[in-house]
Amino acid sequence: MKNSKNDRAVLSIRSVSKSFGGLKALNEASFDIMPNSITGLIGPNGAGKTTLFNVVTGFFKSDSGQVILDGKNVTNHTTHKLFTDGLIRTFQIPASFERMTVLDNLMAVPMSQTGENLIFALIGSDKIKNEEKNIYLKAREVLDFLEITHLSEKYASELSGGQKKLLELGKVMMTDPKVILLDEPGAGVNPSLMRKLSSFIKRLNKERGYTFCIIEHDMDLISSLCDPIIVMAEGSVLAMGDIEKIRANNLVKEAYLGTK
Ligand SMILES: Nc1ncnc2c1ncn2[C@@H]1O[C@H](COP(=O)(O)OP(=O)(O)OP(=O)(O)O)[C@@H](O)[C@H]1O
Numbered sequence: 218m219k220n221s222k223n224d225r226a227v228l229s230i231r232s233v234s235k236s237f238g239g240l241k242a243l244n245e246a247s248f249d250i251m252p253n254s255i256t257g258l259i260g261p262n263g264a265g266k267t268t269l270f271n272v273v274t275g276f277f278k279s280d281s282g283q284v285i286l287d288g289k290n291v292t293n294h295t296t297h298k299l300f301t302d303g304l305i306r307t308f309q310i311p312a313s314f315e316r317m318t319v320l321d322n323l324m325a326v327p328m329s330q331t332g333e334n335l336i337f338a339l340i341g342s343d344k345i346k347n348e349e350k351n352i353y354l355k356a357r358e359v360l361d362f363l364e365i366t367h368l369s370e371k372y373a374s375e376l377s378g379g380q381k382k383l384l385e386l387g388k389v390m391m392t393d394p395k396v397i398l399l400d401e402p403g404a405g406v407n408p409s410l411m412r413k414l415s416s417f418i419k420r421l422n423k424e425r426g427y428t429f430c431i432i433e434h435d436m437d438l439i440s441s442l443c444d445p446i447i448v449m450a451e452g453s454v455l456a457m458g459d460i461e462k463i464r465a466n467n468l469v470k471e472a473y474l475g476t477k
């Protein structure tokens with residue numbers, strides 16, 4: 218059943234432009250991401266997809282346009298501020314604490330958000346003890362969900378590449394994000410891990426209402442996960458719709474052929 222809140226975009230990108238010297242990497246790009254969607258973002262190499270993520274998450278400053286998160290104007294906010302507001306980008310953040318265990322890595326996520334917890338911890342307040350217990354329980358639940366409970370006491374440095382990806386997804390789950398941006402989650406991932414990641418993404422969306430926006434070149438992955446799909450070319454949005462609509466769109470075909 219529809220209600221007015223769910224009709225509102227959780228992330229709205231409005232006429233965002235960004236140039237590098239004379240090159241218009243983003244040219245008035247606009248689209249909405251609806252809550253509980255898995256939105257796909259595709260387009261030929263150099264279309265501006267990663268630049269868009271960089272602008273939206275505060276890595277680059279836009280030249281013009283607006284980014285609205287959950288009704289709030291967050292244009293050019295810092296990466297940290299956007300993170301605490303629930304806009305998370307992953308599989309590009311390299312940092313797990315290599316000398317910490319998987320469990321501790323998960324438990325460190327909310328701590329790094331508030332910064333105040335450490336002070337309370339030193340004072341030893343009951344509030345913080347409860348909070349820590351909740352964080353611990355949540356971390357255990359995340360490990361269970363991702364089927365990596367057996368890795369909880371391993372150091373992050375001991376994990377395989379694939380296990381590190383799962384840990385990163387786990388860290389995202391610790392934050393209760395509003396929108397998760399994934400830039401080419403399939404890059405460098407073997408097919409069996411990709412199936413696993415893909416099924417976790419699907420379940421997080423269906424069972425827990427997580428919202429994703431995924432940049433990917435792998436059309437099998439896009440078509441099995443994403444609706445709607447947004448196509449960018451030369452810094453602008455060229456088309457938008459479900460996979461059938463995108464496949465039938467002549468402008469989209471031309472955009473891909475034009476770069477080959
Ligand atoms: N930091 C930068 N400095 C200068 N030019 C940049 C920078 N980042 C991106 N560009 C340029 O902006 C354009 C868009 O690049 P972007 O990385 O956003 O494309 P993309 O759609 O993510 O492509 P791909 O699918 O290959 O990852 C390209 O022409 C690229 O060379």
Ligand SMILES: [Mg+2]
Nearest residue numbers: 266267268400
């Ligand atoms: Mg890119």
